[in-house]
Amino acid sequence: MEALILAGLLLTGSTAGILGALFGLGGGFIFVPVLMLAFGLAPAEAVAVSLIGIIAGSVGASTVFVDKGLSNIRLGLLMEITTAAGAIIGAIVAGLLDEWLLMCIFSAIVLYSAARMIMNPERVIPPSEDSESRFAFEYRDEANDENVRYEVDNVKGGMALCTVAGMISSMTGVGGGAVKVPLMNIYMHVPIKAASPTSSYMIGITAFSGAITYLLSGQVLLEYAAGIAIGAFAGSIAGTSLARKLQTKHLRKYFSVLLIAVAILVLLQAGGIL
């Protein structure tokens, strides 16, 4: 591998790692088109390398977010159950629906979420002082130097929607965090400073099954995967530092802009332009 290609892979990985850690996205929407267009990888090769990069970014960010209590491990485990089940269902029924149609549906959901996040302020439900709900949680907001308590709302509905998110994600190869973060923030009233790190934690678990399958079947370009993964890991550590300092309103605003960009990218892919 040439040094220039390695530098490009490290740069791509670190950019996606920073964005992934900041906003709870996996980075597949960056990895796959860049690996195909700039590095000339075939779609299956790009997806395989992308999954390794997603795991590196997710685990890298989680080493900080979980330790600081920003990733809600318990909520992540619960929602990951239906996400993983949805991914399996999606893999089974993948041939029944056109991929371009699913990508359009995904883009519509993401654009709707972005509009809601721009127009509506964040709503957090504080649990009562004597609450014994198993869905009452707390994290430390370092930007405002305060502890934030919140109670997760609409848990059953959120889990059901995670099944749909898992299905769409496995059928199109995009979308984990772009659906889960708004779902947690808008519908389940999880503060975005906890929703994004929780999504980061979940994304690595979701990607595990696909990545191990690609690796064991010999479909991973090892040098490309290592370059992307090392970059994504470094970027994710930098991203966690930025995420902890950002104010909630800024994080939501930037996240909304990124959602619109993701929706446009996916629409271009659906139209065969990318």
Add this chain to the structure above:
Amino acid sequence: MTLEHSTAMSLRICVILGIALMAVGLAMSMAGMGDGVLYAGILVLITSPFVGVVVTFASLVRLKDWYWAGIAAVLLCITAAGAAFAML
């Protein structure tokens, strides 16, 4: 050690080991010395989220937090089934 610290520690050990192996393996591979170390590094990295859930499950059992331990156990089963299904 809290649930969060033990989970973060397991993830940190796995990812640092994986990245270190990948960095060494990448140098060896580019020098034409084979890609066995590189493969091992990527394997360690890929398995780290699953190892993290296993450690979380063990920590929840130690804390006797049975509801969430049950959730972690179900997730482990589904994740393992998903990997097995994908390999078919």
